[in-house]
Amino acid sequence: MKIKSKVLGLILVSMMSVGVVGCSSQNNDASTQNQQQATDEAFVKDFEKAINKRWDEQVKLETKYAKDSKYTEEKYTEDTIKVLENEIATLEKNFEGIKDKDLKKIAKDYIEGAKKQIEAQKTNDYDLQYKYIEESDKLRKPALIAMVEEYSVEIKDAHQQTYKDFKEKATVINKENEAKSFADKLATEIALEKSTDEFGYNEYTSVVENTSELEFTSLSFKVQYKDADDVVIGDDIIYLENFAPGSKQKIKLTPFEEGVESVVISTDWFETK
Structure with missing residues (x-):
């Protein structure tokens, strides 16, 4: 009986230990989750503070540049870069600790966009400036x-018009990004069937469908013909006009080069309604 009592006692102690460990584990999980949430919330607060401060500083710089004849363009550019660097520093403070994957992606895009703005400010090459600004807008807006x-995130009343302009441009950018993504995806999915025409030339045909919700006024793809050694031996282009959602169009390619072993298709240009 004594042995049985000891065994029973050990079982009870074990059950109590498991209960304590379980509660401790739950408490630790809850604590970790709260810490993660606090970090994410801290970043959102930092973002709100950073964007409003940045626009406050920009207004001051633009006003000074317009009114103070001694305030040179070089100094204005230098101060603008400092404003951008300060904004980035504020955002990067809690960036690494962000746990929300969507929030981290948004934060990364915004920070990268701000860095592109700095690159645009630093160069005197107009083509590079345009390139950096365009890349920045696609990320940041x-x-x-x-x-x-x-x-x-709350935007100050003083900057509501600026935000409204941002939103209008962002809507256009989002549509362009969506169109580009669909066009790139379609380019990789075009399945070409090889045959021979009445003159003995090889031809490649396929039917493409607009499975997106975007209406393309025009859409074009670059085509490269490659030989067995993966060397480009010719090129071509595919045009799709009035490519509406749900519509299908047939394409046909007729390379006159000999030795074509593969066809590579990539997005060239597009315009949406």
Whole structure:
């Protein structure tokens, strides 16, 4: 009986230990989750502070540049870069600790967009400036809209018009990004069937469908013909006109080069309604 009592006692102690460990594990999980949430919330607050401060500083610089004849363009550019660097520094403070994957992607896009703006400020090459600004807009503007609409970042009344302009441009950018993504995807999915025409030339045909919700006024693809050694021996282009959602169009390629072993298709240009 004594042995049985000891065994029973050990079982009870074990059950109590498991219960304590289980509670401890749950408490640790809850604590970790709260810490993660606190870090994400801290970044959102930092973002709200950073964007409003940045626009405050920009207004001051633009006013000074317009009114003070001694305030040179070089100094204005230098100060603008400092404003951008300060904004980035504020955002990077809690960036690594963000656990929400969507928030981290948005944060990364915005920070990268701000860095592209700095590159645009630093160069005197107009083509590079345009390139950096365009890249910055595609990253930064949609990210800002997402922070406001999805994470409740508040924009000061003084900057509401600026935000409205951002939103209008972001809508266009989002549509362009969506169109580019669909066009690139379609380019990789075009399945060409090889045959021979009445003159003995090889031809490649396929039927493509617009499975997106975007209406393309025109859409074109670059085509490269390669030989067995993967060397480009010719090129061509595919045009799709009035490519509406749900519509299908037949394409046909007739390379006159000998020795074509593969056909590579990539997005060239597009225009949406």
